Amino acid sequence: MGVSVVLLTYNGERRLRECLESVTWADELVALDGGSTDNTRRILAAFTPVIHTQPLDLIRAHGGNFDVARNAGFALARHDWILVIDADEVVPAELRAEIEATVRADQRLAYFIPRTNLFWGRPARLLGADYQLRLFPKGCARYEGPYLDARPVVSCPVAQLTHPLRHYQAESIVHLLAKLHTRTSQRARVALADPAAIDTSASRIFYYTFRYYYREQGAAADGLLGVLLSTVYAAYPALTQLKLRRLRAQQRRSPDPSPQS
Numbered sequence: 202m203g204v205s206v207v208l209l210t211y212n213g214e215r216r217l218r219e220c221l222e223s224v225t226w227a228d229e230l231v232a233l234d235g236g237s238t239d240n241t242r243r244i245l246a247a248f249t250p251v252i253h254t255q256p257l258d259l260i261r262a263h264g265g266n267f268d269v270a271r272n273a274g275f276a277l278a279r280h281d282w283i284l285v286i287d288a289d290e291v292v293p294a295e296l297r298a299e300i301e302a303t304v305r306a307d308q309r310l311a312y313f314i315p316r317t318n319l320f321w322g323r324p325a326r327l328l329g330a331d332y333q334l335r336l337f338p339k340g341c342a343r344y345e346g347p348y349l350d351a352r353p354v355v356s357c358p359v360a361q362l363t364h365p366l367r368h369y370q371a372e373s374i375v376h377l378l379a380k381l382h383t384r385t386s387q388r389a390r391v392a393l394a395d396p397a398a399i400d401t402s403a404s405r406i407f408y409y410t411f412r413y414y415y416r417e418q419g420a421a422a423d424g425l426l427g428v429l430l431s432t433v434y435a436a437y438p439a440l441t442q443l444k445l446r447r448l449r450a451q452q453r454r455s456p457d458p459s460p461q462s
Contacts, residue, residue, distance in 0.1 A: 202304045203228035203280030205339070209255060209270055211235035213288030214244060216369050221248045223292040226301075227284065231274045235260075235267065241288070253277060264394075265387045268344040268351065278339055285335045289369045290316070296364040300336060303362065311337035311355045315365040320430060321372065326419040327430045331368075332361065347391045349384055377433055385437060389444035393452070400446060403439040411435035 206227045210217065211234065221244070224230065232245050235255040245252050255270040263269045275283055282304050286292065292300070296314070303312060313332040317324050334342065334352055342353040371377040392398035411431050414420050420427035 202282060202307055204282045204284050204300070204304055205229040205231055205278035205280040206284050206286060207231045207233075207271055207274035207278060208286055208288065209233050209235065209267060209274070210237060210241050210245065210288045211255075211267075212237045212239045212241055214240040215372060216289045216291070217241060217244045219291055220286065220288055221245070223297075224284070224286065226297055228280050229278065231277050233270055233274050235270075264347055264391045266344075266347060266349050266351075266391075268346070268349055268353075271353075272343045275339065275343065281339055283337055283339055283342075286366070287368075291367040291369075293364065293367055296362070296366060299362050299364050303336065309338050309341070309357050310360045311341050311357050313359060313361045315362070316368040317365045318368050318370040320370055320377070320426065322369075323426065325370075325423050325426060325430055327414055327423070327427065327434060328370075329418055330365075333366070334359065335366070336362065349387055374429075381433060381436060381440065385440040385444055388441045389448055392441065392445045393448045398445060400449075401442060403442040403446075406442055407435045407439035410438055 204227045206224045206229065208220075208230065210232060214237075221230070225248070230249040231253065232249055232251075233253045233255045234242055234245065235257070242252055253274070255267065256273050259273075260267045260270055271285060284292075284300065311334055314335045315330040315332050316328075318328050318331055319325070334355065337355070338357065341357045342355045344351070344353045346352075346354075371380065414431040414434050415427060420431045423430070
């Protein structure tokens with residue numbers, strides 16, 4: 202039973218080498234690049250002879266949701282098991298051993314893997330165990346949702362692994378805010394086409410989301426870091442609502458808007 206690692210990249214040089222070195226034990230690396238302009242492709246070339254191109258037309262057709270490009274990687278994979286990772290993630294030795302034992306057992310299950318999220322190199326309680334569906338038999342899962350980071354659709358039973366991925370969620374406040382802008386813009390564009398998306402109070406959304414992260418997820422125990430992260434993550438749904446409201450106003454002014462957010 203072999204393992205194919207499927208990896209999407211775009212200007213991910215900062216942690217990419219560490220990421221790739223952590224999966225050299227796998228039988229295959231399927232890398233799909235989105236047109237990187239940094240050293241990403243040069244680093245990839247040291248680990249795989251073939252670098253595929255992400256299907257950009259498909260990504261645009263899904264409102265910028267590059268998760269759907271992973272399906273192309275799944276189709277290219279030559280082995281029975283698929284492990285999905287990102288360029289800012291690392292597979293520690295304990296998780297590697299658990300994955301190899303799971304693959305040898307050869308049960309047709311899809312597995313959620315917990316992530317330790319690191320902000321500026323520090324683990325944070327904000328996102329809890331943050332289980333992500335990342336290991337499954339080929340043909341068992343695919344991405345279909347309109348939003349980034351949505352769970353894939355799975356056609357087999359699911360289970361959980363124990364040892365976590367190490368995820369460098371953000372290296373700086375600039376990185377974190379850039380991600381906030383990108384994700385909220387994409388969500389607002391998708392919501393614009395959804396008649397079920399309602400116009401609610403952004404301030405109310407922010408308050409309840411902040412309270413959820415700060416109190417219920419335990420971010421308060423992380424001190425000032427917890428306050429900062431709770432504020433940024435509460436801004437995701439609130440800012441999405443504000444951007445959606447702006448797009449709807451543009452749409453009313455023009456019957457065929459081409460919004461840029």
